[in-house]
Amino acid sequence: MEKGRIIFLNGVTSAGKTSIVESLQYQEDIFFYVVANDLFQEMVGENYLRKNYWKYLGEVIIMMYHTAKLYSDMGKNVLIDGILVEREEIRSHYHQLLEILKDNPLDIVEIYCPLDICRQRNMIRGDRYETQSQEQYEIMAENIKYSAKVDTSIYRPEECAEKIIRELFY
Secondary structure, X not given: OOOOOEEEEEOOOOOOHHHHHHHHOOOOOOOOEEEEHHHHHOOOOHHHHHHHHHHHHHHHHHHHHHHHHHHHHOOOOEEEEEXXXXXXXXXXXHHHHHHXXXXXXXXXXEEEOOHHHHHHHHHHHOOOOXXXXXXXXXXXXOOOOOOEEEEOOOOOHHHHHXXXXXXXXX
């Protein structure tokens, strides 16, 4: 059986990842299952996250990568809505991702948006704090090998989705 493609949308909060995921799911010719940091974080009780946020979040995110692998191994295309971080308390997510998915077709897409725009989006959303994107940017993994990049300050989510499909599938 041919393995499904895994497309990791990597970017800080409010960069536009989830909006692009929604646009990609509207594609008529390519179907994707979605795994997302936010969904997997909800699997951990708040009391545990308050005690040791990075330990429990780090564990559940690695489980998310294994879930994406399972879908891919079953021939299903997968979108990962997340952020690759580097923290002293946890092994590099980027290197773990590459290790877990070494036998699967993986493309990482940089979802870029200037931090001042992300800050504005955070304030409008109301479910993020103003500096959250900046704080995530400061711990993002470096030297990631990207297959594509989209700028959500220039293009609408639908246009970003079209660019991703065009660059990675055709």
